[in-house]
Amino acid sequence: MTPTLHTLNLNQIDTEALPRDRTALDPQELDQLARSIALSGLRQPIEVWMLQAPRPPFLYGLISGYRRTAALRRLGLTEVQAFLRTPETLAQAMAEMVGENEIRSQITPWEKARLVLATVDEGHFPTPDAAIRGLFPHLSRQSHHRMRGHAEVVEALGDILSQPETLSSRRLDRLATALRSGWENLLRAALAPLKSPGMETQWQAMLPILTESTTSKSTGDSPRPRRLLHLKKGLTIRRELTQHGYALRFSGPEARRGGMMDDVMDYVERWFGSE
Structure with missing residues (x-):
């Protein structure tokens, strides 16, 4: 069934009604799209569906056309040509949005x-x-x-x-x-x-x-070998595999005290003995 084409107020369209897979718009690409619309008009209508529970001023949710909507708003326009879709479920609308963005941009x-x-x-x-x-x-x-x-x-x-x-x-x-x-x-x-x-x-x-x-x-x-210790005063000790053995990494406020590291080295020296 062919969707119906309507002229809608941009302020009535909630562009965030669906979780968008991409919301960061490239400023240069957006400027280029806005210039194209200013010169030639909107060549492809956006797609929306009517919200079951409208949240004024929003009456519609955006399915596809996130960039086109942003470009129209940048131009100061207040209306847009839109196909009013009636997807059986909101999940179907999301699948359509993903399908469009898979084609239009690398997600x-x-x-x-x-x-x-x-x-x-x-x-x-x-x-x-x-x-x-x-x-x-x-x-x-x-x-x-x-x-x-x-x-x-x-x-x-x-x-x-x-x-x-x-x-x-x-x-x-x-x-x-x-x-x-x-x-x-x-x-x-x-x-x-x-x-x-x-x-x-x-x-x-x-x-x-x-x-x-x-x-x-x-x-x-796993309990053995021990790889991570969280101790008092925010001290964390992590054992890390290296090319030549293991390294112990100390982090946290207590680790920034040089004295504590001296104590650790003194203990190791007593344990193994000095040369």
């Missing part, structure tokens, strides 16, 4: 996984697996499993990673494998002491843990 693996979790959190799908099947119906079983792992990374580390949109699928795969083997606490402990780090700095901090997670016969949260 990163992190953004796809974040959208999967957002749709579950807002009650549109019961589980991440159901969300993946609904939003990305043509994925193979292997790709489905891979995206499920990426969603687990977003859920476990999304609050601590910086610029995670830059993570490749391969890096997300490595993180997912480590998380499934119980290495989450160690990964978070490696990231916690870093101050305003970039993604590459964070990746290098996690890399020794990811390497050990693939070579160790035990899981990250």
Whole structure:
């Protein structure tokens, strides 16, 4: 059935009614789109659906046309040509939005996984697996499993990673494998002491843990060998596998006292004896 075309007030359209898979707009691309619309008009109408529970001033939710809507508002326009869709479910509307953005722009693996979790959190799908099947119906079983792992990374580390949109699928795969083997606490402990780090700095901090997670016969949260201690006064001690053995990393306020490190070295010297 062909959707009906309407002229709608932009202020009545809620562009955030659906969890968007990409909300960061490139300023140069937006300027270019606005200039094109100013010269030639809007060549393709946006798509909306009527909200079942309107939230004034919003009467409609946006399915597709996020960039076009932003460009129209930048031009100071107040109306837009829109196809009024009547999807059977809100989940169908989301799948249509994802399909459009898959074609129009490259969506990163992190953004796809974040959208999967957002749709579950807002009650549109019961589980991440159901969300993946609904939003990305043509994925193979292997790709489905891979995206499920990426969603687990977003859920476990999304609050601590910086610029995670830059993570490749391969890096997300490595993180997912480590998380499934119980290495989450160690990964978070490696990231916690870093101050305003970039993604590459964070990746290098996690890399020794990811390497050990693939070579160790035990899981990250096994009682032996001991890999992580959280002690009083905010002191954290983490054992890290290196090329030549192990390193102990001390972090927290207490670790910044030079005297404590002297005490540790004195203890080790007494234990093994000096040359």
